[in-house]
Amino acid sequence: MAAGVDRLLGIDLGGTKIEGIVLAGDGTELARRRIATGRERGYDHIVGRVADVVAELRAFAPDCRRVGIGTPGSLSARDGTLKNSNTVCLNGRRLADDLARAIGLEVLLENDANCFALAEVRAGVARGARVAFGVILGTGVGGGIVVDGRVWAGPQHVAGEWGHHRIADEGPDCWCGQRGCVETFLSGPALERAYAAAGGPASDAAGVAARAAAGEACARAVLDRWVDRFGRALANVVNILDPDVIVLGGGLSNLDVLYGHGIAAVRRYVFNDELRTRIVRNALGDAAGVVGAAWLAAAPV
Numbered sequence: 582m583a584a585g586v587d588r589l590l591g592i593d594l595g596g597t598k599i600e601g602i603v604l605a606g607d608g609t610e611l612a613r614r615r616i617a618t619g620r621e622r623g624y625d626h627i628v629g630r631v632a633d634v635v636a637e638l639r640a641f642a643p644d645c646r647r648v649g650i651g652t653p654g655s656l657s658a659r660d661g662t663l664k665n666s667n668t669v670c671l672n673g674r675r676l677a678d679d680l681a682r683a684i685g686l687e688v689l690l691e692n693d694a695n696c697f698a699l700a701e702v703r704a705g706v707a708r709g710a711r712v713a714f715g716v717i718l719g720t721g722v723g724g725g726i727v728v729d730g731r732v733w734a735g736p737q738h739v740a741g742e743w744g745h746h747r748i749a750d751e752g753p754d755c756w757c758g759q760r761g762c763v764e765t766f767l768s769g770p771a772l773e774r775a776y777a778a779a780g781g782p783a784s785d786a787a788g789v790a791a792r793a794a795a796g797e798a799c800a801r802a803v804l805d806r807w808v809d810r811f812g813r814a815l816a817n818v819v820n821i822l823d824p825d826v827i828v829l830g831g832g833l834s835n836l837d838v839l840y841g842h843g844i845a846a847v848r849r850y851v852f853n854d855e856l857r858t859r860i861v862r863n864a865l866g867d868a869a870g871v872v873g874a875a876w877l878a879a880a881p882v
């Protein structure tokens with residue numbers, strides 16, 4: 582095997598920045614580049630920017646034949662188009678095909694939640710886990726499933742989308758067209774809205790948690806309800822998937838309450854008399870997106 586053939590090249594395509602990375606086969610970082618996406622300049626510009634970053638990074642991975650790319654949104658299994666991206670000019674486009682043409686290499690595209698889960702299994706806190714579920718708790722709520730070191734997306738590419746499990750018939754309307762989705766209760770904005778609706782002052786999610794920890798009754802009641810719903814929602818996942826580990830990511834994964842009362846709430850609702858599932862904070866933070874993208878291009882374990 583030629584030197585460097587096992588190197589992994591990954592791109593995290595976000596709304597504000599495009600980040601690229603080259604990893605050695607053992608996960609060591611060899612190079613990293615970051616540029617502005619310039620999304621206001623449109624689709625063709627973004628595709629060209631990604632190709633520029635890949636071209637630059639190929640100096641560190643001259644033999645690689647595949648590029649992993651992670652981006653927000655969901656991929657249609659029907660025609661390969663992207664939807665639900667917050668970079669709206671990408672929606673409805675065959676992004677993987679167009680990138681493959683511009684780059685001249687095979688492109689493996691996954692959403693950012695799947696990349697997060699893969700990164701934590703290959704290089705983070707869930708390293709070596711057979712079945713892992715990665716949770717994103719932030720502005721939105723998402724998830725990704727990794728089995729034997731590979732993303733499990735399913736034939737319709739919806740596996741792991743727990744943010745749109747309905748947990749209440751009469752819950753808030755969701756942008757997806759349903760109501761009472763997990764995301765409408767557990768996202769950061771949902772927690773902030775619940776606190777405001779209960780009479781609390783304007784506060785971000787971390788602020789609500791801090792007020793609750795300081796003993797403020799209103800914040801405590803709102804946070805207790807939020808944690809209880811977290812338990813219900815995640816117990817559903819455990820009942821179906823029974824993963825070896827659940828890794829929490831996204832801004833709200835920094836809330837300590839999840840690793841105490843949160844785990845207790847999952848235990849309360851799981852269909853078992855004990856909860857042995859490890860539920861842990863991510864190890865890679867914001868780096869998980871680009872690291873996971875690179876691991877998309879790896880050989881199976």
Ligand SMILES: [Zn+2]
Nearest residue numbers: 745755757762
């Ligand atoms: Zn929804």
